Amino acid sequence: MRFSSHVNAVSKLHRDVSRRMWAGLFPERPEAEIPVGHVTNGVHYSWVSEPVGQLLERHLGPDYIRCPDRPERWVEVLGVDNDEVWQAHHRNKQSLITFIRKKLADDLAARGYVEPRILKLTRALNPEYLTIVFARRFARYKRPTLILKDKERLAKILSNSTKPVQLIFAGKAHPADSLGKSMIKEIIDFAKTYQLEDRVVFVENYDLNVARHLVWGADVWLNNPVRENEASGTSGMKAALNGVLNLSVLDGWWPEAYNGKNGWAITGAGYHSQLEMQEAAEATQIYDLIEESITELFYDRNESGIPVRWTEMMKESIYSVGCRFNMGRVFAEYTDSCTSRPRPPSRV
Numbered sequence: 203m204r205f206s207s208h209v210n211a212v213s214k215l216h217r218d219v220s221r222r223m224w225a226g227l228f229p230e231r232p233e234a235e236i237p238v239g240h241v242t243n244g245v246h247y248s249w250v251s252e253p254v255g256q257l258l259e260r261h262l263g264p265d266y267i268r269c270p271d272r273p274e275r276w277v278e279v280l281g282v283d284n285d286e287v288w289q290a291h292h293r294n295k296q297s298l299i300t301f302i303r304k305k306l307a308d309d310l311a312a313r314g315y316v317e318p319r320i321l322k323l324t325r326a327l328n329p330e331y332l333t334i335v336f337a338r339r340f341a342r343y344k345r346p347t348l349i350l351k352d353k354e355r356l357a358k359i360l361s362n363s364t365k366p367v368q369l370i371f372a373g374k375a376h377p378a379d380s381l382g383k384s385m386i387k388e389i390i391d392f393a394k395t396y397q398l399e400d401r402v403v404f405v406e407n408y409d410l411n412v413a414r415h416l417v418w419g420a421d422v423w424l425n426n427p428v429r430e431n432e433a434s435g436t437s438g439m440k441a442a443l444n445g446v447l448n449l450s451v452l453d454g455w456w457p458e459a460y461n462g463k464n465g466w467a468i469t470g471a472g473y474h475s476q477l478e479m480q481e482a483a484e485a486t487q488i489y490d491l492i493e494e495s496i497t498e499l500f501y502d503r504n505e506s507g508i509p510v511r512w513t514e515m516m517k518e519s520i521y522s523v524g525c526r527f528n529m530g531r532v533f534a535e536y537t538d539s540c541t542s543r544p545r546p547p548s549r550v
Contacts, residue, residue: 203224204227208239208539209238210238210239210241210539211239212240212243212433212434213242213455213458214457215453215457216240217239219430221233221234224238239539241532241535241536242434242458242527242532243434243436243439243527243532244436244527244529244530244531244532245439245527249414249439249440249443249444250444251290251418251444253289253290253291253293254418254444256290257287257290258520261282262275262278268530273521276521279517279520279524280517284510284513284514287445287513288508288509291444291445291516292329294419294444295329295420296329296419297419298333298415298416298418298419299327299328301415302326302403302405303326303327304324305412306320307323309406310323326399326400327400328366331366332365332422333370333419334349334368334369334420334424334449335369335371335420335423335441335446336370336425337371337405337437338373338425339374339375339376340373340382340383341376343427344427345427345428346373346385346386346389347385347388348426349369349485349488350388350389351481351482351485351486352485352486353395353396355489356489357396357398359489359493359497360396360402362497364501365498365500368400368402368403369402369403370405370416370420371386371389371405372404372408386404417437417446418444421447421500423437423441423442423446423447423449423450424449425449425451425453426451427453428451429452429453432451432453434454435453435455436455438450442464442523442524443520443523444520445520446519447466447512447515447519448464449465449466449468450466450468451467451468451469451484452467452469455527459523461518463514463518464518464523465519466491466495469487470485471484499512499515
């Protein structure tokens with residue numbers, strides 16, 4: 203930092219945290235004047251799925267990727283017919299379920315499982331059920347098992363006969379991280395204990411191809427790190443570009459994107475000071491949101507079987523994230539900031 207001409211964080215909240223972290227380097231300056239700026243991360247349009255990409259080309263024009271920061275162009279998404287949006291998403295979701303079933307079969311066969319067990323587990327997941335995905339590195343601060351805090355309540359939510367829910371987890375723990383590996387085991391044990399192996403799936407060998415299918419086909423993208431520990435995050439941006447709705451702690455990039463119409467915010471920790479109480483409150487809020495808002499919207503269908511209010515939120519997600527959290531905007535901001543920002547004061 204002392205020898206850099208410019209210093210920036212990768213989200214607005216990350217900037218504020220970084221200024222507090224490094225205030226000791228600039229003791230003569232108030233926190234607001236510490237020379238750390240921010241350029242919030244974005245993602246490349248290659249993360250847009252084929253069905254959604256075709257939809258965008260029809261309604262925004264084939265050059266939409268060259269209009270990264272023009273909301274007046276992207277606003278056309280809000281006028282797309284709900285049925286068209288839903289059909290594009292349903293293609294992605296069916297592709298996700300098919301992909302995971304085949305992957306489960308291949309993984310189980312490679313480990314020598316008998317055919318009846320393989321057949322049973324490859325019938326897992328239903329493309330008509332609300333599908334929540336958690337996919338990222340299994341580290342403590344990311345809290346992949348927060349949703350398992352109250353296992354009895356979660357089991358009831360998943361097995362609801364009229365508004366069923368299914369969970370897909372994917373990710374890797376560092377080989378030396380015993381806690382990360384134990385969290386993966388907790389997920390697998392939960393599914394077995396509650397006989398929910400058809401609705402709770404952990405996808406092994408997480409890689410680029412697995413990630414691609416998940417951000418395309420999920421209904422809800424779950425993100426619940428300990429607040430102020432996630433610098434930015436980008437998986438939620440990739441999902442949102444495809445109409446997936448974020449259910450996330452207001453950390454990293456999400457405070458800048460969340461507008462009350464493009465997903466949900468997890469805010470329960472703000473009312474408690476102790477970590478255990480914070481996590482209990484956040485887990486309870488997740489359950490409440492799923493039961494009282496998310497499933498209600500998802501399963502509220504019109505005569506054509508389209509969840510109209512849900513698809514309206516999907517369009518808001520594509521619009522609000524597509525025109526702001528993309529690499530075109532990031533590149534432009536880096537270029538502009540490097541030519542306009544003053545250098546930090548020299549220090550020995």
